[in-house]
Amino acid sequence: MTSITQADTSLHDPWLGVEVRHLAALEAVARAGSFGRAASELGYTQSAISQQIAALERIVGERLVERPGGPRAISMTEAGTLLLRHAEAIVNRLAAAQADMRALQAGETGTLRVGTYQSVGSRVLPDVMRRFRTDWPKIEIGLSEPTTDPELYAEIESGRLDLAFCSAPLPDGPFDTIELMRDPYVFLVPAGHPVASAAACSLADLEGLALIGASTCSSGLDAERVMIDAGHTFQYAFRSDDNGTIQGLVAAEFGAALVPLLAVIPGDDRVRVLAIDPPVPARAISVVWHRDRHRSPAARAFIEIALAVSAEVESELVVP
Numbered sequence: 001m002t003s004i005t006q007a008d009t010s011l012h013d014p015w016l017g018v019e020v021r022h023l024a025a026l027e028a029v030a031r032a033g034s035f036g037r038a039a040s041e042l043g044y045t046q047s048a049i050s051q052q053i054a055a056l057e058r059i060v061g062e063r064l065v066e067r068p069g070g071p072r073a074i075s076m077t078e079a080g081t082l083l084l085r086h087a088e089a090i091v092n093r094l095a096a097a098q099a100d101m102r103a104l105q106a107g108e109t110g111t112l113r114v115g116t117y118q119s120v121g122s123r124v125l126p127d128v129m130r131r132f133r134t135d136w137p138k139i140e141i142g143l144s145e146p147t148t149d150p151e152l153y154a155e156i157e158s159g160r161l162d163l164a165f166c167s168a169p170l171p172d173g174p175f176d177t178i179e180l181m182r183d184p185y186v187f188l189v190p191a192g193h194p195v196a197s198a199a200a201c202s203l204a205d206l207e208g209l210a211l212i213g214a215s216t217c218s219s220g221l222d223a224e225r226v227m228i229d230a231g232h233t234f235q236y237a238f239r240s241d242d243n244g245t246i247q248g249l250v251a252a253e254f255g256a257a258l259v260p261l262l263a264v265i266p267g268d269d270r271v272r273v274l275a276i277d278p279p280v281p282a283r284a285i286s287v288v289w290h291r292d293r294h295r296s297p298a299a300r301a302f303i304e305i306a307l308a309v310s311a312e313v314e315s316e317l318v319v320p
Contacts, residue, residue: 099159115164
């Protein structure tokens with residue numbers, strides 16, 4: 001009898017009245033900063049958004065949105081901020097489910113959305129694209145280059161990207177990955193520097209040269225962290241996430257750079273590539289996808305081609 005009573009009570013839990021549209025309205029209001037803009041985004045009237053937020057507040061028993069009135073932007077209460085974290089996850093999962101349905105219905109046609117970044121985009125991706133388009137001519141590839149790692153993983157989680165190239169380690173989240181290759185870190189120095197004729201060098205050998213480092217790119221920052229943990233200190237002349245800018249400044253004798261070998265633009269006589277002594281662990285280049293999403297045959301084929309191309313590229317990545 002007790003178990004029946006508990007089950008019957010759970011059926012009348014007011015939280016079971018929470019609908020996805022309520023959570024979508026809360027997420028849109030928080031992002032847009034007003035009921036009007038949220039309504040425009042979701043295709044509702046402003047009064048409909050207000051009603052959905054009010055219904056959600058009645059169900060959870062807390063005020064979620066501060067409504068100051070006038071031109072001032074709305075804001076989330078403490079309860080609203082707490083519920084918003086769950087709402088965003090649920091809305092993202094719904095978007096991912098929608099993307100799954102599109103992928104399943106597409107079969108061998110449709111769009112495969114792939115995220116990439118600079119060094120992979122110039123050295124690995126072109127050959128992957130060429131082979132994939134030969135094997136899967138009816139699949140359109142939609143490429144994007146997220147500005148930061150958090151943006152890349154957010155797009156994977158929401159379903160806006162099906163796959164993405166990335167560098168380990170992965171953040172916490174619903175992600176699966178497979179390693180494609182290892183990319184060694186090197187020093188990039190001006191061709192005229194005294195150490196340029198050596199096969200390898202240490203930070204101490206770069207006397208008189210400040211470093212040109214990454215701004216937000218994880219591949220460069222990870223190598224710096226390893227060396228900092230080993231007790232090294234750095235003096236920076238400049239920071240940039242553009243590989244061409246970094247290499248150009250090194251060529252101009254503005255500094256030296258600690259970079260992945262894949263990021264070095266080959267055939268530049270103005271610079272020299274040197275092994276690091278002692279070595280820094282190579283970065284792992286991987287491809288990542290949403291763990292709970294359906295991977296289409298085209299997505300699986302893209303990964304297999306990326307593995308084959310990466311193995312070929314890795315075999316050619318030899319420090320001069």
